[in-house]
Amino acid sequence: MAVLTLTDEFTSPVAPKRVFKALILDADNLMPKLMPQAIKSVETLEGNGGPGTIKKITFAEGSHIKYVKHRTDALDEEKLTYSYTLIEGGDLLDKIESISYEMKFEPTPGGGCKGTNVSKYHPKPGVQINEEEVKAGKEKAMAIYKGVEAYLLANPNVYT
Numbered sequence: 001m002a003v004l005t006l007t008d009e010f011t012s013p014v015a016p017k018r019v020f021k022a023l024i025l026d027a028d029n030l031m032p033k034l035m036p037q038a039i040k041s042v043e044t045l046e047g048n049g050g051p052g053t054i055k056k057i058t059f060a061e062g063s064h065i066k067y068v069k070h071r072t073d074a075l076d077e078e079k080l081t082y083s084y085t086l087i088e089g090g091d092l093l094d095k096i097e098s099i100s101y102e103m104k105f106e107p108t109p110g111g112g113c114k115g116t117n118v119s120k121y122h123p124k125p126g127v128q129i130n131e132e133e134v135k136a137g138k139e140k141a142m143a144i145y146k147g148v149e150a151y152l153l154a155n156p157n158v159y160t
Contacts, residue, residue, distance in 0.1 A: 004121040004129045014152045016105035016113035020080045021159040023148050034147050080105040097122045
């Protein structure tokens with residue numbers, strides 16, 4: 001089956017290392033604090049945060065998704081890159097074997113950053129996935145990013 005690959009880019013006035021620290025390295029603590037209406041908890045089930053680590057994200061009451069599990073595939077704090085795979089839960093997993101993500105944060109002139117997220121949707125045999133089916137999930141992910149960005153802008157001395 002054909003893999004659906006989507007690439008999203010976004011910019012931020014926040015420095016890439018700060019975004020990476022908040023959005024990737026401290027997401028377990030930060031996400032439930034910033035977005036308790038959406039994310040109840042993030043817990044590490046296996047591993048120490050590096051490759052092979054499995055995390056469970058439990059969503060708040062009222063969400064149509066109870067939880068998802070992610071496996072960390074690669075984490076490079078120097079290059080500001082992070083790769084992970086959604087392995088359980090979510091809207092589309094009745095149609096998809098897995099979804100892999102590759103994130104990268106790069107500096108931009110003026111001290112901000114450009115983020116790139118490549119998502120690869122691996123469908124189950126005989127299933128065709130289209131972009132409209134994944135749009136809602138991508139919009140939720142961007143809302144999380146914007147929440148973290150707003151927090152970092154309002155708190156310029158955190159994650160420095």
